[in-house]
Amino acid sequence: MVNLEAAEKQTITSFWASVDPAAQGENALQRLLYCYPWSRRYFAKFGDLSTISAIRKNSHVRAHGHKVLSAVGDCIGHLGDIKGHLAQLSKLHCETLHVDPANFCLLGKNITICMASHFGVTFTPEVQATFEKLVTTVAAALSSEYH
């Protein structure tokens, strides 16, 4: 189990208050789909994702980005047991969605880059360290029910 210290919990909670899960979720997913093109395989039902323009215009990308980043935000309300909180979602990704868990780290990386580009210098080294701990924990929790 990963423990965030009180100061880290405080940092991530107050940082998250400024996050817009719709806008930043869309942005993070766009970055993943463009920079790591194999990730598009999971979203064949989204339609055209072949170019950056197509990805930007795709309303499914916006909707799904929102969904994913909201789910990350929910984890902040369960910092004491992210693994337990995400157990069902982990089973879903393994058994139904068949997602290679390496992609959770890639999405985490793109969420981090999205935050850096939106928040600029407010995305301080302390915020970055805490944030990376969060996305790493989320990625590990999502992998935990894989078999």
Place this chain on the structure above:
Amino acid sequence: MVLWDAAEKKVIASVWAKVDIEADGFQALLRTLHVYPWTKRYFSHFGAMSTLKDIESNPKVRAHGRKVMAAVGDAISHMDNIKGHLSQLSQLHSDKLHVDPANFELLGNNIVIVLAVKLGNDAFTPEVQATFQKLVAVISSALTREYH
């Protein structure tokens, strides 16, 4: 052999023109040392680095960040043969400095993050991100190449 198209070269040139070798190099190294604390092992001769404040006020961190970022800039000037250009530095990192090459990727990630912070979302587009991720991956790979 790594190929760069005209669009990628243009992106790299225009972003790099905005880079402050000292300030941005410092930030990239600082973030690496703080977010991935085991990397401090490589710099025990730098003195105090146990807290973020220590790292921020450590002049050796600043100097080394500058050195590393200047080396990235040099690699950009030799974009058509980064592998050859970095071969000595690769030997140095393997034979003398004994750096685990996984760490090149960590520093590369932080160079990308520093650029994202600096340029903001409008300028640090997915296309710019992809180009710089390619650059830092090519540099990491070149630095790893002479390892044995």
